[in-house]
Amino acid sequence: MVNNAVEVRDLHVVRGRHTVLEHLDLSIGGGVTGLLGPSGCGKSTLMRCLVGVQQVTGGTVTVFGEPAGSAPLRARVGYVTQAVSVYNDLTLAENLRFFARVLGVGREAVDRAVEAVDLVDFRDDVVGRLSGGQQSRASLAVALLGTPDLLVLDEPTVGLDPVLREDLWQLFHRLADSGVAVFVSSHVMDEAERCDRLLLMREGRILADGTPAEIKDRAGVDDVEAAFLALVRKDAA
Amino acid sequence: MSLSITMAVTRRVLTQLRRDRRTLAMLLVLPCLLITLLWWIYDDANPMLFDRIGPALLAIFPVIVMFLVTSVTTLRERSSGTLERLLAMPMGKLDFLVGYAIAFGLVAALQSVLAVAVAVGLLDLEVSGPLWLLTTVAVVDAVLGSALGLFVSAFAQTEFQAVQFMPALVIPQLLLCGLLVPRDQLPRALELVSDALPLSYAVDAMQHLTSSSATGPVWRDIAVVAAFAAAGLAIGAATLRRRTP
Numbered sequence: 001m002v003n004n005a006v007e008v009r010d011l012h013v014v015r016g017r018h019t020v021l022e023h024l025d026l027s028i029g030g031g032v033t034g035l036l037g038p039s040g041c042g043k044s045t046l047m048r049c050l051v052g053v054q055q056v057t058g059g060t061v062t063v064f065g066e067p068a069g070s071a072p073l074r075a076r077v078g079y080v081t082q083a084v085s086v087y088n089d090l091t092l093a094e095n096l097r098f099f100a101r102v103l104g105v106g107r108e109a110v111d112r113a114v115e116a117v118d119l120v121d122f123r124d125d126v127v128g129r130l131s132g133g134q135q136s137r138a139s140l141a142v143a144l145l146g147t148p149d150l151l152v153l154d155e156p157t158v159g160l161d162p163v164l165r166e167d168l169w170q171l172f173h174r175l176a177d178s179g180v181a182v183f184v185s186s187h188v189m190d191e192a193e194r195c196d197r198l199l200l201m202r203e204g205r206i207l208a209d210g211t212p213a214e215i216k217d218r219a220g221v222d223d224v225e226a227a228f229l230a231l232v233r234k235d236a237a
Numbered sequence: 238m239s240l241s242i243t244m245a246v247t248r249r250v251l252t253q254l255r256r257d258r259r260t261l262a263m264l265l266v267l268p269c270l271l272i273t274l275l276w277w278i279y280d281d282a283n284p285m286l287f288d289r290i291g292p293a294l295l296a297i298f299p300v301i302v303m304f305l306v307t308s309v310t311t312l313r314e315r316s317s318g319t320l321e322r323l324l325a326m327p328m329g330k331l332d333f334l335v336g337y338a339i340a341f342g343l344v345a346a347l348q349s350v351l352a353v354a355v356a357v358g359l360l361d362l363e364v365s366g367p368l369w370l371l372t373t374v375a376v377v378d379a380v381l382g383s384a385l386g387l388f389v390s391a392f393a394q395t396e397f398q399a400v401q402f403m404p405a406l407v408i409p410q411l412l413l414c415g416l417l418v419p420r421d422q423l424p425r426a427l428e429l430v431s432d433a434l435p436l437s438y439a440v441d442a443m444q445h446l447t448s449s450s451a452t453g454p455v456w457r458d459i460a461v462v463a464a465f466a467a468a469g470l471a472i473g474a475a476t477l478r479r480r481t482p
Contacts, residue, residue, distance in 0.1 A: 015482055051325045055480045069479065074327045085318030089253050101245035102326050126256070142322070 004029050005150050005181035006050055006068075011059035013045055013204075020045045022204040023059070028183055032169075032176045034195030035185040036224070042204040043185040044082055047154050050183065051079045063150060075103060078148035082155050084135045085142075088128035092119055092138050095127060096145060103146045113141040116171055118164065133160045140168070151175065153184045157191065169194045192224035200228055207231045238331045246336025247343075250310075254344065264306075264344055268298040268352040276360040291362045292443035293416045295352055295371065299345040299379035300436060304407055307341060307386030308399040315390065324479045333477065334387065334470055338380050345379025346372055366446035370455060374446065377462050378439045384469025391476030410436035415444070435465035 006028040013021040020042045035043050048054035049061050052069010061068035063077060086095045096110040103109075114123050117137035122130060127138050140156050153172075157165045169191075172182045176196070184195070192198055193212050200208040200215065208215050208231055212224055219227035254261050272294055279287040314320040323333060349372050356362040364371065385406060386399075393399035413423070413431040420431050420441075431437045442458035445451075 053321050053325055053480055055482050069325070071327070074325060077325070079322060079325045081318040081322060083318040085322045087249070087253060087319060088317075089256050090249070094249075094252055098245055098249040099326070101248075102242050102323065102328050104241070104327070 005064060006183070007060075007062040008046075008049070009060045009062075011046075011049060011061060012057045013042075013049065013054065014057045015045070020204050021049070024204075024206060026199065026206060026209065028181060029197075030176065030179065030181050031196035032172050032182045032184060032194070033197045033199065034192055035183065035199045035201060036189060036192050036228075037185075037187065037201035039187050041201045043187075043201060044154050046201070047079075047152050047183070047185060050150075050152050051077055075146060076149045078143035078146060078151045080140050080143045080151075080153045080156055084127075084139045086127050086135070086138050089126065091124050091126050092130075092141070093123045095138065096141060099142045100145050105146055109145050113144040116144050117141045118167065133164070136160070137164075148180060150181045151183065153182070155185050155187065157184075157186065158188075165191075189223075189225040189228065198224070200224075200231065202228075202232060202235075207235060238329050238335070239327075242328055242332040243336045243339070246333055247340045250337060250340035251343070254340070260306075264302060265348055265351055268295075268302075268348055269355045271298070272352055272356050273360065276356075287360070288363055288447065289444075290416060291356055291360070292364075292447040293414065293440045295349065295356065295375060296378050296439040296443040297411060297414070297416070297436065298352060299349060299375045300382035300385075300410075300439060301403070301407055302348070303341050303345060303379045303382030304386040304389075305400065305403060307337065307383040308390045308393065308402060309386075309396050311337075311387050311390035312393055312396055312399050320477070321481070324477070330474045330477045330479075334474055337387075338383055338470065341383045342376050342379055346376050348379075349375030362447065364447050365450040366452055366455060370452060371443065371446055374439065374442045374455070374459060374462075377459050377466065381435055381439065381462050381466040381469065384466045384473055387473035388469050388476065391473070407436075410434045413437065414440040416440065435462055438462050438465075 004027040008024050008026045011021055011024040035046065037043055045054055049056055050063060050068055063073050066073050092114065093110065096113055100110050114120055117140055119134060119137055122134060127135060130138065136156065143151060143153065157168055172184060176182045195212065198210065198212055198215055199206050215227050216222055216224065219230040221227050221230060272291060275290060275294060276287050353368060353371050357364055389402040389406060390399055393402060413427060413434055414436040420428055420437060423431060438458040438461040442455050445454045445458065
């Protein structure tokens with residue numbers, strides 16, 4: 001692909017005494033790209049690099065041809081942190097209206113985002129009193145407010161009801177079909193099958209990169225979890 | 238910097254305060270009660286002292302209250318991830334800071350209008366200068382408190398630590414600002430230290446206002462406090478990092 005959304009070259013991140021990302025090279029194009037790996041493998045750090053909020057030790061991250069985090073990108077990249085980053089003491093609607101003003105989008109965007117995360121009945125409830133799953137959807141709704149060209153979603157489906165998870169993955173694919181590059185992380189391997197392309201990550205390195213089918217084929221197994229294990233063993237050997 | 242984003246921050250902060258009824262009540266009622274308590278303490282013993290200490294208290298409330306409120310709220314923004322999210326959006330650091338400063342400045346204005354109304358209307362505090370200038374001083378003091386609070390929030394990992402910065406940064410200023418001993422009667426070394434602390438000028442401004450109708454010295458003090466506040470906000474802005482480790 002010529003026009004990749006994201007180009008990562010020789011990205012190196014050291015935090016304290018730990019190397020979190022080790023000379024990563026990768027590119028992310030259209031469709032839904034999944035970043036899978038165990039907790040603590042560097043997924044969130046990589047995502048923070050793409051949005052430009054991570055101090056990097058070396059290497060470059062380019063998003064749509066601009067350095068990650070530069071001003072022209074800030075309206076084009078939607079980001080959901082792993083923690084619920086909305087104001088607990090405001091209602092869902094108040095939160096969304098605030099972020100909509102920051103992004104310079106209208107009220108219809110608020111309605112659209114509330115519907116997309118299926119929280120229409122809860123729009124006037126204070127976020128702090130919603131359930132954990134509802135709170136993470138509230139946080140996701142903020143990222144859907146603008147019209148991002150790249151969505152960076154850090155474990156958006158953790159702890160959600162399977163039906164809702166299904167709905168969200170459908171939403172991600174609808175967004176991808178409309179031209180948005182969607183980059184989703186998860187530590188749950190069974191979400192892998194839902195991605196157009198997978199990056200398997202462990203200890204700050206990318207172990208495998210390809211469609212779910214390719215990765216399983218290469219490892220000669222029939223689920224992604226087994227493929228991950230096979231790759232880790234091969235890597236250690 | 239964008240006006241609409243700044244105002245969005247102000248509106249959001251005020252909505253949060255409105256929702257938190259208990260905090261709002263404390264912000265507005267507590268200074269009135271404390272100044273009444275002060276009046277009562279001196280009522281029998283030495284009513285003259287109330288005229289000296291009362292104005293200082295009107296300057297100190299906004300600094301302390303806004304210091305606490307800002308350090309805790311900013312720390313909360315940092316730790317909840319909302320700050321990171323905002324800085325990944327088209328939000329300038331100044332939009333964020335000025336938005337907060339306007340919101341807290343408005344609350345401080347309301348707070349001081351109430352406290353001044355009680356002090357002057359009910360407790361017969363003598364004020365020679367114009368009352369509106371008293372409120373102006375209070376608002377500038379509030380911005381100073383916010384600037385200091387913002388600054389310490391960068392060095393605190395927990396809300397508990399943030400609150401501990403109060404005795405570290407604010408109480409020494411309180412002791413040296415002329416509240417307990419007039420500044421010119423302090424030991425020389427302490428007088429010099431007191432000359433370098435912003436709260437001293439905030440209290441001086443209030444004392445000038447109550448003792449004389451000349452507004453020149455008041456404006457000079459306001460300028461000093463405003464300069465400290467601006468420096469605090471600038472250092473605070475430097476601690477708001479888009480990129481964090």
